[in-house]
Every structure is written in C-alpha cells, then in structure tokens.
Amino acid sequence: MNNIKSVKQLANNGEQGDNMLILIDNQDNKLFVPKDEENRHYQAILQWVADGNTIQEAD
Amino acid sequence: MALSKIDLANMLTGLVPNDNTIRRPNAKPLIFNGSMDLSQRYGTTATTITEGYSLDRWEFVEDTDGSATVAQTATVPTGKGFAKSLDVQVTGTDSSIAASQDVRIVQKFEGQDLQVLKYGTSDAEKVTLSFHVKSSTTGTYSATLRHTNTSGTAYVNSLTFSISSANTWEQKVLVFNGNTAQDIRNTNTEGLRLEIYLAVGSNFTSGGGANANSWTTGNTNRASASNVNLMTSTDNDFFLTGIQLEVGEYTSSTLPPFQHESFGDNLARCKRYYETQTGFYFYSFQSGTNVVHDVPINCKVEKRATPTGSFSGSVVSYYPNTSGANSETNNVTAIAIGDKNGSTLLSLNTEAQAPTDAGYYPIYADARNAVANWDAEL
Numbered sequence: 001m002n003n004i005k006s007v008k009q010l011a012n013n014g015e016q017g018d019n020m021l022i023l024i025d026n027q028d029n030k031l032f033v034p035k036d037e038e039n040r041h042y043q044a045i046l047q048w049v050a051d052g053n054t055i056q057e058a059d
Numbered sequence: 060m061a062l063s064k065i066d067l068a069n070m071l072t073g074l075v076p077n078d079n080t081i082r083r084p085n086a087k088p089l090i091f092n093g094s095m096d097l098s099q100r101y102g103t104t105a106t107t108i109t110e111g112y113s114l115d116r117w118e119f120v121e122d123t124d125g126s127a128t129v130a131q132t133a134t135v136p137t138g139k140g141f142a143k144s145l146d147v148q149v150t151g152t153d154s155s156i157a158a159s160q161d162v163r164i165v166q167k168f169e170g171q172d173l174q175v176l177k178y179g180t181s182d183a184e185k186v187t188l189s190f191h192v193k194s195s196t197t198g199t200y201s202a203t204l205r206h207t208n209t210s211g212t213a214y215v216n217s218l219t220f221s222i223s224s225a226n227t228w229e230q231k232v233l234v235f236n237g238n239t240a241q242d243i244r245n246t247n248t249e250g251l252r253l254e255i256y257l258a259v260g261s262n263f264t265s266g267g268g269a270n271a272n273s274w275t276t277g278n279t280n281r282a283s284a285s286n287v288n289l290m291t292s293t294d295n296d297f298f299l300t301g302i303q304l305e306v307g308e309y310t311s312s313t314l315p316p317f318q319h320e321s322f323g324d325n326l327a328r329c330k331r332y333y334e335t336q337t338g339f340y341f342y343s344f345q346s347g348t349n350v351v352h353d354v355p356i357n358c359k360v361e362k363r364a365t366p367t368g369s370f371s372g373s374v375v376s377y378y379p380n381t382s383g384a385n386s387e388t389n390n391v392t393a394i395a396i397g398d399k400n401g402s403t404l405l406s407l408n409t410e411a412q413a414p415t416d417a418g419y420y421p422i423y424a425d426a427r428n429a430v431a432n433w434d435a436e437l
Contacts (some may be wrong), residue, residue, distance in 0.1 A: 002110060010393055020395050023367075031367050031434075032394035038248060038364035040436055 001044035003027070008056040021045060021055065087328060088318045089173070090253075091116035091166065093190075095143040097325050098131040099335045100432075105130035105148060113437055114145050115329040118165040122289040123258060125290040126151035127162065132296055136228035138192045138386065140319055144191075147257060153290040161282070162258040162290060164299065167437035169363065170207065170243045170250020177304060178206060183237025191301040197221075197287050201256040201269060201282035206242040207249055214276055217269040219283045230301070232311045240280035247363050249437045252267045256282040257289040257297055266317065277304035299364040310362055330360035332437070334401075337372075337430045343422045353375075354424055358401030362435035366401060368394035372429030375406055378422050389424075401433050 003026040010020040010032065023031040023041055033041040049055065072270075097115040100106075105128040108119045113129035121127045128148045135141040143166070153160075176184045188202060203217040216238070220231040243250040256263075259282040266279030289295050299315055309315070320328075336358070343354040358366070370391040377386045389407035396403050407424070 010395070020393070022393075029369065031369050032396070033367045034365040034396050036365035039367060041367045041434070 001025075001041065004044060004048045004053075005046065006056065007033075007045050007053070009058040011058040069132055074165075076437070077203040080251055087324070088307070088320070089168070089304040090328055091304050091332075092325055093300075093304075093317070094319065094325070095131060095145045095300045096140055096322060097329055097331070098143075099326075099333060100424045101129075101131075102150050103131045105146075107150065112333065112434075115325075116329050116332060116436075117145055118167070118436070119147070120161065120163050120165060123160045123290050124151075125149060125153035127290070132298070134193070135300055136193075138232075139191065139301060140317070141191070143301045144193075144298045147289070147299075147431060149290055149295040151260075151294060153270060154210075154288070156258050156260045156288055156290065158260040158262045160258070160260045161256060161263055162344050164255045164257070165252055166302075167249045167252040169247050169437065171245050173206075173250050174245055175242060176237060178253075179208070179240065179242030181239055184306050185237055185241045185308040186235045187232060187305040187307060187314065188231045189230065189301070189303040189305070189311075189314055190255075190299060190308075191228055191230050192222065193222075193226060193298040194222050194289070195217075196287050196291075197223060197225050197296075198287040199283055199285040199391055201254075201286050202231075202270075203254040203256065203281055204235050204251060205254065205281070206238065206241070206243050208253040209244045211244070212241070212276060214238055214241050214274040215278075215280055216272060216274050216280050217280055218272060219270045219285070222287075222411045224349045229395065230311065232309065232314060234241065234272075234308050236272045236274075239316055241274065251279055252437075253283070253344060255299070256286050259283075259286045295363040327360065330358075330433055331363055334358045334360060334362075334366075334433045336432075338427045339429075339431070341424050343424065352422060353404045353406050354422070356403050356405060358403070358433045360399055360401075362399045362433060363437070364435045366433035366435040368396050368403060369432045369434070370394060370405065370429065374405075374425070374429055375425040376407060376422050377425070378420055382417065391429075398431070399435065403431070403433070 005024045008022045021033045023033050092115045110120050119129045130146045132198050173184050201217050204369040205215045207213045219232045263281035264284035268280035269283040341354045374389045391405050392408050393406035
C-alpha cells in the first residue's frame with residue numbers, strides 16, 4: 001500500500017483506542033487500523049514508518 | 060437393486076487424473092469469486108484504482124503514468140454459465156511503461172489453505188489455471204504464481220498466454236509445475252498469489268526466465284518481456300471471468316467443470332476477508348451529556364486477522380428527554396476492533412440534545428443508511 005497520507009494514534013477513551021491507528025489515504029478515506037501484524041494496513045504502516053514517516057500523537 | 064450396466068467409458072473420462080493427484084471433489088474451489096459475481100465494495104460502479112481491491116478478493120494494481128477503472132460488468136462469454144466479469148478499462152494512457160511500473164490483477168491466498176499442493180516435497184502438485192478472457196489488445200500476456208516459503212522468501216513461476224483475436228472471448232489453460240524444493244508457509248498470511256499482467260516494466264522481466272515453468276527468487280522473472288502494454292489507448296479494455304485453479308495437470312478437454320457456487324456460498328467465503336453491512340440498528344447506554352458514546356456492532360463472519368474498520372454515513376440516535384428534541388444525527392468519530400471475531404465499538408460524536416441530568420440513559424440508534432466495513436484482506 002503506497003498511498004498513505006497520514007497516520008495518527010487513536011485516543012484511548014477507555015476501550016481499545018490504544019490499539020488502533022487512524023490511517024488517511026490519498027483519496028482521503030479514513031481507516032481504523034488495529035495494531036495486528038497480520039493486518040495488511042498495519043503492515044503498510046510499519047513499512048511507512050520504516051521509510052522515515054511518523055505516526056502522529058492522539059488528539 | 061442389482062447393477063445391470065457399468066459405464067466404463069464415462070467413468071474413465073479426463074475428469075480423473077491418471078496419477079496420484081489429490082482430488083477435491085466436494086471441496087470449495089481454491090479460487091475465490093472466480094465467477095466475478097460478488098462486488099461488495101463498489102457494486103457495478105467503474106472505480107479508478109491505483110492499488111486496492113475491486114471485486115471481492117480481486118486486487119488491482121495500476122502503477123503507471125496512466126489510469127484505469129475496474130468494474131463488475133455483465134459482459135460474459137456465451138453459453139458458459141457466467142453472469143459477470145471483471146472489466147479493466149484504460150482511462151489515461153501511458154505508452155512507455157517505466158522499468159518499475161506495472162499493471163496487474165491479483166488474488167492472494169492463505170498459505171494454510173494450500174498445503175494440499177505439497178510444495179517442498181518430491182510430490183509437489185502441478186496446478187492448472189484456467190480462465191475466460193477478452194481484450195481489445197492482442198498479443199502476449201503473463202500469468203504468474205508467486206509463493207512464499209516458511210522463511211518468508213518468495214518464489215515466482217510465470218507463464219505466458221496469447222490473445223489472438225481482439226474483443227473475442229477465449230479460454231486459456233495454463234499448467235504450472237510444482238515447487239519441489241520450497242514449501243508454502245502454513246499460516247493465515249499470504250502463501251500464494253496469482254497475478255495477471257496487463258503491462259509490465261523491465262524490472263520485472265529482465266531475468267528472462269518467464270515461461271520456463273520453473274521457480275526463481277526475486278522480481279526479475281515476474282512476467283515476460285513480451286507482455287503487451289494495455290495502457291496505450293483509452294479504447295483498450297480487458298475482461299476476465301470463469302477463473303479456476305485446479306490441483307493437478309489438465310488440458311482444455313480434461314479440465315473439470317467450473318464449480319458454480321451459490322451466491323450465498325461465494326459471499327460467505329469472501330467475508331472472511333471483507334465484509335460490508337448496512338441497515339442496522341442498535342441499543343446502548345450512556346451517561347452525562349456532551350460526551351462520546353459507544354455502540355457495539357459485530358461482523359457476521361470471523362476474519363482472517365483483526366480487520367481494519369471503516370464507516371460511512373451517519374447514525375440517528377434516540378434517547379429520553381423531557382424537553383426539546385429527543386434525537387440527533389451523530390457521526391462516527393472512531394472505531395475500535397478487538398479481535399478477528401470483529402467485535403467492534405463505534406464511537407459517536409457528542410449529543411448536544413441529550414438529557415442534562417446525571418445517570419445512565421438508553422440510546423436507540425438508527426443506522427439504516429450507514430455502511431460499516433471490515434477488511435482483513437491479504
């Protein structure tokens with residue numbers, strides 16, 4: 001997946017937010033991605049970070 | 060009742076391999092949505108895709124300076140029992156594909172579903188790929204299998220097929236040798252993928268090993284250097300349906316019949332990887348005002364892995380109120396998903412009209428026009 005625009009940590013509101021990331025792609029689709037290494041979007045985020053990008057802090 | 064006749068001629072048709080090939084007469088097809096009947100994401104709408112899924116289980120990659128749409132269409136070969144096909148339509152041209160660019164249609168398979176191929180052993184099975192294809196552009200195309208072993212190394216075997224008549228349905232049958240030296244990793248992650256190339260740059264062809272029917276590492280044998288470039292005209296298109304992936308070696312005359320699944324069976328299998336729901340209602344409780352409230356929903360089929368969630372549309376929440384409105388429209392601000400079982404919490408935005416007194420109150424939410432999606436594709 002090469003069309004990641006930004007990634008942000010989802011706020012932990014007492015449920016499972018700390019385990020989720022918000023991915024915005026180049027078409028401005030908003031995806032809620034679990035930190036599961038078998039999830040293809042999370043795999044893409046890990047590669048995106050390895051390429052020098054940074055996950056934003058939660059709001 | 061005594062048997063009066065044994066029809067040896069029909070018993071010994073080409074449907075029965077003459078070797079020790081594993082047979083799966085009652086199993087579901089290896090391929091998913093080979094009839095192209097299912098399109099949960101976009102229906103029949105032609106959609107521009109650069110890298111993503113189109114019809115269920117079918118990924119499309121268009122990495123060129125041009126553009127293309129993918130659509131589910133009713134253009135099908137006559138008399139074959141198919142009602143839908145996948146259509147790639149060029150919408151922006153690129154007559155000179157750069158070395159690192161390509162266009163391909165892909166389906167990925169979990170490794171744990173393909174241990175039947177016995178890769179990494181001397182009994183590794185051949186695989187027969189068959190499909191119906193129609194294209195505006197004649198010439199050579201590449202169909203490639205790429206498997207990943209336990210160590211995570213990928214091996215490719217690319218064969219070519221030729222489209223000899225423009226805009227005419229043709230059936231292709233290709234037999235891939237098994238890989239006796241390398242296994243397929245036995246996990247729920249990608250173990251094998253099928254790729255059909257519609258354009259390809261030299262980085263993927265420079266090895267010159269395409270059509271040797273052998274397995275190599277790296278990317279330089281992913282396709283044939285003779286592969287057509289579909290992207291040369293916006294008049295160009297490519298239709299595909301009736302895809303089979305059979306264990307064993309078959310010819311066009313011995314190929315088993317296409318396994319036409321019911322729509323429901325096809326949908327149930329594909330939902331392991333992607334599921335969309337619309338038109339649901341739910342109840343929840345919340346305390347206080349001007350806070351985010353959460354409502355639980357679930358996907359119907361356990362996913363391959365913990366899925367990605369997305370949501371479109373709004374939710375109308377109803378709650379008790381002694382004055383003023385007792386409902387408002389909320390947007391989903393967050394989605395939390397617990398596990399591959401798809402237990403999901405939707406967080407809705409604040410309720411300006413909600414009760415001002417303390418304590419819990421019930422919420423009834425109407426999301427009949429909203430759409431929730433769970434994506435666990437490979």
